[in-house]
Amino acid sequence: MKIRLPLLLLIVALAMTVTAAFLAGRWYLSQPIKPEATTPLLLDFKGGATARSVTNQVTVHFQSGHSAVSYRLSQIFADINHLQAGLYEIQGQQSWFDIWKMLNQGREKTFSVTLVEGLTLQQWLAQLSEQPYLIDKTSELNESELRQKLGIEEASAEGVLLPETYSYRAYTTDISILKQAYISMQNAVQHAWEERSDRCPVSSPYELLILASIIEKETGLADERPLVASVFANRLATGMRLQSDPTTIYGIDNFDGNLTRAHLREKTAYNTYRINGLPPTPIAMPGKASIEAAANPVRSPYYYFVADKSGGHVFSETLKEHQQAVRRYQLNQE
Numbered sequence: 001m002k003i004r005l006p007l008l009l010l011i012v013a014l015a016m017t018v019t020a021a022f023l024a025g026r027w028y029l030s031q032p033i034k035p036e037a038t039t040p041l042l043l044d045f046k047g048g049a050t051a052r053s054v055t056n057q058v059t060v061h062f063q064s065g066h067s068a069v070s071y072r073l074s075q076i077f078a079d080i081n082h083l084q085a086g087l088y089e090i091q092g093q094q095s096w097f098d099i100w101k102m103l104n105q106g107r108e109k110t111f112s113v114t115l116v117e118g119l120t121l122q123q124w125l126a127q128l129s130e131q132p133y134l135i136d137k138t139s140e141l142n143e144s145e146l147r148q149k150l151g152i153e154e155a156s157a158e159g160v161l162l163p164e165t166y167s168y169r170a171y172t173t174d175i176s177i178l179k180q181a182y183i184s185m186q187n188a189v190q191h192a193w194e195e196r197s198d199r200c201p202v203s204s205p206y207e208l209l210i211l212a213s214i215i216e217k218e219t220g221l222a223d224e225r226p227l228v229a230s231v232f233a234n235r236l237a238t239g240m241r242l243q244s245d246p247t248t249i250y251g252i253d254n255f256d257g258n259l260t261r262a263h264l265r266e267k268t269a270y271n272t273y274r275i276n277g278l279p280p281t282p283i284a285m286p287g288k289a290s291i292e293a294a295a296n297p298v299r300s301p302y303y304y305f306v307a308d309k310s311g312g313h314v315f316s317e318t319l320k321e322h323q324q325a326v327r328r329y330q331l332n333q334e
Helices: 005-030 051-064 067-077 098-106 119-127 143-150 174-194 204-220 222-238 244-249 261-265 286-296 319-329
Strands: 041-043 086-090 112-115 164-169 304-306 315-316
Touching: 005 067, 005 098, 041 051, 051 067, 051 098, 051 286, 067 098, 086 098, 112 119, 112 174, 143 174, 164 174, 174 204, 174 286, 204 222, 204 244, 204 286, 222 286, 222 304, 222 315, 244 261, 304 319, 315 319
Parallel strands: none
Antiparallel strands: 041 086, 112 164, 304 315
């Protein structure tokens, strides 16, 4: 049977129209939503939500395109039936294909929190309570309950969590982050303990953490940590008291920033001017560098150090030299 020319032309025209429509639809979905947009959309896609709600939120936020058109074309050309719940960050530079692929793969927005060395557990908890999209579960717990939740066997949660930057997804709990920090610290301190030198002055990994926390509070300079560690190692080896201000301060309730002679005379579990050896727990969260310094103090003749008001310290071998350094750097007496 011969096909008449007009009918053939009609078929060709229809095929070209369908092809053009197909290409136009795919082109539309492959274009950036609004490339000049600078404010992303945080799309909180919950279980039970629909693809239509996504197209509505995106077009309203970026004020671009038509929601119904975007939805219909997405039905035809994209997979919109296997979207995963989560919080997503959508940029104007993304296309509809990019958006559906992101939701299909569950590539949620990640947040991060940097838990800084030298801070205390309470300071960390306060910081975590202010993090966006992080569920607060710790404020309802006392210290004993918190240790139980984290699986902490040590006497205190202080000092047993590793300072680090931790990533999380929306609606993660602060307990989850602290569990990561505890496991990371266990690994870090075990490694340091196994690699410790014969100059390490403590007898257990937990004591290593206690000493590391004191070093962490005494100096923020990387090249000073092994020297500070050597001073404490020398003192512990000869039975001298550590006489560390940060430990004394940690044992003062509601410390107002002014360390007095009365504080130094008061006997508390943390006043290393009055007690022998280490305090019973760490006094802050030590970083890896301080842990390594505690495990491997350098060999030095120093037994004293005093802040030089430039961020560092002056180290002395004898009490006489130390007293001279105190007069010069603390009392401004030459």
